[in-house]
Amino acid sequence: MPTFTAPDGTTLVHHVTGDGPPLVCLPGGPMQDSVYLGDLGGLTAHRSLLRLDLRGTGSSAVPGDTASYRCDRQVDDVEALREELGLERLDLLAHCAGANLAALYTARHPDRVGRLALITPSVFAVGLGITAEDRLETARLRRDEPWFAPAYASLEAITGGRATAGDWDAVAPFWYGRWDDETRAFRAAEQRQRNDEAAARYASEGAFDPDATRNALAAFASPVLVLAGEYDVAAPTRVMKEYAGLFPRAELVVQSGAGHFPWLDERGRFVTAVASFLGDGDGDGGGDDEGSAVSGP
Numbered sequence: 001m002p003t004f005t006a007p008d009g010t011t012l013v014h015h016v017t018g019d020g021p022p023l024v025c026l027p028g029g030p031m032q033d034s035v036y037l038g039d040l041g042g043l044t045a046h047r048s049l050l051r052l053d054l055r056g057t058g059s060s061a062v063p064g065d066t067a068s069y070r071c072d073r074q075v076d077d078v079e080a081l082r083e084e085l086g087l088e089r090l091d092l093l094a095h096c097a098g099a100n101l102a103a104l105y106t107a108r109h110p111d112r113v114g115r116l117a118l119i120t121p122s123v124f125a126v127g128l129g130i131t132a133e134d135r136l137e138t139a140r141l142r143r144d145e146p147w148f149a150p151a152y153a154s155l156e157a158i159t160g161g162r163a164t165a166g167d168w169d170a171v172a173p174f175w176y177g178r179w180d181d182e183t184r185a186f187r188a189a190e191q192r193q194r195n196d197e198a199a200a201r202y203a204s205e206g207a208f209d210p211d212a213t214r215n216a217l218a219a220f221a222s223p224v225l226v227l228a229g230e231y232d233v234a235a236p237t238r239v240m241k242e243y244a245g246l247f248p249r250a251e252l253v254v255q256s257g258a259g260h261f262p263w264l265d266e267r268g269r270f271v272t273a274v275a276s277f278l279g280d281g282d283g284d285g286g287g288d289d290e291g292s293a294v295s296g297p
Contacts, residue, residue: 001059004084006077008068013059014081015051018044021091023278024081025051028096028122029190031069031198033058036190037095041263046275047091052081054101056198069201071100071125071208078105082112091278093117096234096260097202100125104208107216115278117225118243120235120260124203126217126246127210132159134236139174141231147173155233174233177258177265186264217246224250225277229258229265251277 001013027034034051053060082090091114094102099121106113139155154170157163172187173179224247228240244250253273258265
């Protein structure tokens with residue numbers, strides 16, 4: 001496991017798998033061991049994936065100052081990784097809460113980012129609003145699933161501010177395009193992979209300045225992919241379209257039948273979409289000035 005040192009002296013780890021040009025991958029959670037990203041559905045056939053274990057997660061060290069778990073303070077960790085790799089620019093992929101870190105890094109170092117792929121991204125860093133109805137409307141697409149009724153009742157309780165501890169477990173099927181033994185095991189592993197103390201500090205006061213970040217991203221000239229899952233209640237399509245519109249050269253892909261972890265739900269579609277964006281085309285990213293909405297490949 002390659003290691004490097006953050007500016008504050010914390011030893012950080014990244015994992016390298018696959019073949020091809022490097023793609024730095026930032027995990028979500030927030031503050032979850034990057035192991036859950038795996039090979040991103042087989043994207044390793046196209047790219048060398050460099051999964052960063054964020055400070056205090058996976059094999060990376062716990063920092064001396066736990067306030068440094070705050071998202072904006074981790075931007076320097078990503079920059080330290082770029083310098084360690086000796087790359088002038090990074091191609092960057094971020095999932096879920098990792099997209100907040102990717103957005104802040106891109107806003108601070110726009111000339112250091114080549115292509116930016118945001119997979120079912122969290123929106124805290126850019127200050128977009130997700131309503132209860134956004135989530136419930138997305139959830140109702142699953143009304144024919146055998147688990148739907150109790151899960152939907154729990155989602156209503158959560159979005160209505162009436163949640164009990166059991167409701168959070170009950171809505172788990174909504175996070176996946178299919179709810180089976182594989183995704184149940186994936187869900188169980190997630191609970192063991194997250195640093196809860198770090199997660200509690202990740203979005204603490206001062207972490208985000210949405211207006212400044214949106215202004216910076218509006219001037220980001222490189223190609224951007226926003227990949228949404230059709231069934232994702234965490235990142236509903238309406239809001240993902242709005243997110244893509246923050247960039248001058250963004251492409252929105254909505255992967256049909258996918259939830260919050262689209263590489264689990266349909267590996268072929270996910271890899272095709274991401275590899276196409278990253279890879280061998282003419283470099284225009286496939287978007288237009290407003291961002292384009294495209295059905296899943």
